[in-house]
Amino acid sequence: MRILVLTREFPPHVVGGMAYHLGYLYSEMAQRGHEVTVLAGVCEQAREAAGDLVDDAISVQPVRYGSFHGHHLRYPLALWRRLRSVDLSRFDVAIAHTQLPYDLPLPTITKYHDCPRAERPFFRREFSLSVKLADSLLDPTRRVVERRSLTRTDHAIFNSERCRQAWADHYTFETPSTVIHNGVDRSMFYPRNPQRDDQYVLFVGDSERKGLSAVRSYARIGSLPVVLVGDTEVPEPNVETLGRVSQERLASLYSDAVATIHPAKFEAFGNVVLESLSCGTPVVTTADCGASELLTPATGVVTDDVAAGVETARDLDSEACVALASDHTWKRVATETLERTRSVLD
CATH class of the missing domain: 3.40.50.2000 (Glycogen Phosphorylase B;)
Incomplete structure (x- = not known):
């Protein structure tokens, strides 16, 4: 399968935990013989990390979009300009990990790693008055992008039922959807020998x-x-x-x-x-x-x-x-994602 991955971050350019998630997931897919091309966002706030996590067979092509602030608009716009020079007919499917407010001329799956609408009240508590004002002015554009992303994709994958319900609490959508939970790197997280005597x-x-x-x-x-x-x-x-x-x-x-x-x-x-x-x-x-x-x-x-x-x-x-x-390895996440992708293509 020829997979086009669209994401605002991907190793070695890391902003948060999503980059690690995608590094594990698509390395598993590449190791199974799938052709993976990533149009990976690069912003000023990204730090270089986890480069050795990504399988060498994955083609990572940077899409620079300036600042992470306002990434809900900056990355989709930069990506749209980039896609005009990409031959999309050579791919079987696109998997987006960022909400995109437009159609793509090939089957598209969108994975939702968070729910900005549910998280926004907590972030706003930490903003200064001027930042709150700017956030309020930008928020209508976020709503448009979020709503349109749910109707422009062929299938939605949520990382938990709680995440899916949070989106349903704010938007009405009929897009078919699936829950695929995250995985864990068992080569890193396993029981270690005791390091401390105190309980905590x-x-x-x-x-x-x-x-x-x-x-x-x-x-x-x-x-x-x-x-x-x-x-x-x-x-x-x-x-x-x-x-x-x-x-x-x-x-x-x-x-x-x-x-x-x-x-x-x-x-x-x-x-x-x-x-x-x-x-x-x-x-x-x-x-x-x-x-x-x-x-x-x-x-x-x-x-x-x-x-x-x-x-x-x-x-x-x-x-x-x-x-x-x-029971929740990245191999399992890759298997479930590939099975869902094949069903969408069928």
């Missing part, structure tokens, strides 16, 4: 959307200290803030924790859930985290009461956590 719970994040206030509340009343990984400072005596850490150290922190807490207000998926399970550590999260759909009573607790959830998680089965994560 782990939180990976730095925003209210991911439940920072609930973490602070737990730190004041909970039975265990909190180790926090993320770009934020929490002035609580029961919190140890580490900032950003390497993937290797993060895996060790997961492995040593009693539980990973992720009291998300909205999270389309939440890769930390699978990463923690893959390291043998149960998770306490909310129903507003898409990855909560994967948890079983033996591997995690879905609740708004973090303290009670942690106490329950103490008795959960580490081996069951690893077994569950082992």
Whole structure:
């Protein structure tokens, strides 16, 4: 199959977690003999990372679109100009990972990794007054792009049922859709030998959307200290803030924790859930985290009461956590995506 991938980021130009997701996914497809060409957005805010993640057989062609701010317009416009010089007839299918407000002359699948409409209220809390004003002026264009993307694609893939429902809460659409959950890199996230003697719970994040206030509340009343990984400072005596850490150290922190807490207000998926399970550590999260759909009573607790959830998680089965994560590899994601792609083409 000849696959054209359209995305605002792709390794080695990384803005967020989506780039890693696509690096794993399309490397799996390339290793199965599919021809993969990526028209990858490059913006000023991108950092170079994960270049060794991408299979050498993948053709990555940069599409420069300036700043990440306003990427919902900047990348589709830059891509539209670029597509005029691309022979689209040589591809069997296009898979977009950015909302595109226009039709393409070949079968098109769009994957939705997040729901900007559900996330926007949390982002706005952190904006200055001038940025809020600019955001309000731009928001109608986002709505147009989001709405049109749902009607211009032949099939929509959401990374969780929670993500699909969030889009349905804001837009009416009849486009056929599927849920394909994210995967985890088992070669990186696996149980490590103990590095710490003290007991703690782990939180990976730095925003209210991911439940920072609930973490602070737990730190004041909970039975265990909190180790926090993320770009934020929490002035609580029961919190140890580490900032950003390497993937290797993060895996060790997961492995040593009693539980990973992720009291998300909205999270389309939440890769930390699978990463923690893959390291043998149960998770306490909310129903507003898409990855909560994967948890079983033996591997995690879905609740708004973090303290009670942690106490329950103490008795959960580490081996069951690893077994569950082992069912959600990137190979499985690639298989499910290819099966859905073939059904769309049929």
